[in-house]
Amino acid sequence: MESCTDRTQVCPDCGWPEEEIYQVVSRHPTSTGMVVYTRCACGRLQVRSLSLPGGRGGAQR
Numbered sequence: 001m002e003s004c005t006d007r008t009q010v011c012p013d014c015g016w017p018e019e020e021i022y023q024v025v026s027r028h029p030t031s032t033g034m035v036v037y038t039r040c041a042c043g044r045l046q047v048r049s050l051s052l053p054g055g056r057g058g059a060q061r
């Protein structure tokens with residue numbers, strides 16, 4: 001049993017760790033952070049949402 005297994009998710013198809021972004025397809029800023037579309041090494045598309053600390057962007061007034 002490994003303690004880090006819980007937090008590390010891998011691609012069900014090829015086993016690529018999700019922490020390692022193979023290719024970023026597109027990014028979309030949201031109110032809470034950012035949504036990033038990534039493509040795995042096997043071509044599988046994934047959507048991950050990143051929450052930024054603070055939660056406010058510089059563009060918004």
Ligand SMILES: [Zn+2]
Nearest residue numbers: 011014040042
């Ligand atoms: Zn994969």
